Amino acid sequence: MRIFATIKIALRALRRNKMRSLLTMLGIIIGVLSVILAVSLTGGATKQVEDQVSSLGESVITVFSGNFTQGGMRGGWGSAPTLTIDDAKAIQAEIPNVVGISPEVRDREQVLANGLNWNTQVMGESPDYPQIRNWPMATGSVFSDQDVRSLAKVAIIGKTVVDELFPNENPLGETIRIRNLPFKVVGVLAPKGFNLFGQDQDDIVVVPYTSHMHRITARTFANDILVEAANDKVIDKVQNDITDLLLARHKSKEQDFTVRNQVELMQAVTATSRAMGFLLAGVAAVSLVVGGIGIMNIMLVSVTERTREIGIRMAVGARAGDILVQFLIEAVTLSIIGGSIGIALGLTLALLVGHLRNMPTVIPVLWIAVAFISSGFIGIVSGFYPAWKASKLDPIDALRYE
């Protein structure tokens, strides 16, 4: 018995009942389609989140100052004046594998230029900031260490601020006024878009942290310190070193600061997508089982309907095994064609939805393979009982069957 000849017989049998074959496949088609569609779209969404996380800088560690607690009222992170510029300098000087560091001072200010004004986030940072945030300059360049030392009145600004204060104008070399002090615009940051929490990251003015602390806010502490580790392998070591160093420096019994890294955030995101994956696998399993039951049902009908055919084949010398293989292949062909249609439709729909909603879609190669193999498997499982039943028929009874 040849496998190709059997497949041909199976295909012919399926072609004879086109509508029935299609309806039988529908269960598998819908199951596979929904899995592929969901996986492509959530995969795209997950990738988007991951891209955003890595756009924050993958090997970035953030040191927040401790809580400020007074009279039972507790402030949030960065509210207590526990992190100093000296802490930042010590981290840079004493801890290996630190490739960038920037003490951050944050404030909201009304910024004026060109007869226009705009309320925006004004950040005090070191020249390492664009490198740490993985954020290239669109034009101009970042201020220098010399600017930091000299409390220079220079600024780099984000795309949103450019749009609000310098419509149709090149802001480079222009002056913006913060608390009535003139700051010269030396660079424009490349557009970065919204972050994970929906904030416009381009609505920003960055000045040297010294200028911020002495000229704008008169602060003596940093809200937090951004530290970039050499790579994500040493990140835990660097994080521990920072904790040890700051504990020693602050000589406090309680830890008055918090150290966080992007890898932790990334892990949270991947955990979410893994949970989503399990959920999808569950849905897929249920719909494929339903599809399999449909196939088994129709194969049982088909065996009864074709009892005479089975009898004829047995009379001319088909072995029980030949009949078993014939019906098994028919079931597997049904389910694999159904699975393939489901995969094709699912991908088409995913790409279409992604295109229309301007979302990235991921072609889930692994899931396509899983869907294909499991639809074949479903065919074998659901086709086996009907095929076995057919092969057990007695040739004489089968020939007499009306």
Next chain:
Amino acid sequence: MASNAVIKLAELHKVYHTGEVDVHAVQGVSLEILPGEFVAIMGSSGSGKSTLMNMIGCLDRPSQGRYLLDGTDISTLDRNALADIRNQKIGFVFQGFNLLSRTSAVENVAMPTLYNHKRIHSSEQYERANRCLEIVGLAKRADHHPNQLSGGQQQRVAIARALVNQPSLLLADEPTGNLDTQTSIEIMGVFQKLNDEGITIVMVTHELDIARYTKRMVILRDGKIVTDEAVKDRLIATNELQQLRQAQQAVKLA
């Protein structure tokens, strides 16, 4: 006795256990059929002729007794071995033709070669099928489906199918039961031609007219052989057909 018998039945019994009553359908049949014979097995319904035929055709196993086909003892073989024997040594022709519907004549004829354990290339399968259709005079209808063929043509396709694996034994169960007189004679003509070429044929029928085209008549009653004799005034299909046509023309002329 000569050991070159195609079929040798010795005290064959078949008992069906249906409910409380045991039906003793075949009660001790002994029969020997030599190569090149053309035998009609006759009997009224319930005489056990179909049961006997099923056993000869290896579709069923005897309850008791021995059946040697080409010297092989059938009663000891398992299902798969019986299937192989049906495929290799026996060609079947049924009363109801038993062709696969919506399948072309040539594909119907080629079907048994699929189950041949000597692998036959598909081009050779079709070559053989076409040759067999030629033998039964249907070469031009190879692509027709059974529902596009007359009863006689369908039976010819069935005969071609029975021949495709080159069996030494052809079994026919009421092959003319569904056909009119002229077509029946035509089919008997095909059988006579095949028999002349050396194929052994065993045919079940209840029509005496049809049995007279064979060489030997075995009559069963209540599961036992009552008569076993050579056909005396044998009919030759070609002569009969000629007479029939002349008669028909005479009617038209009149």
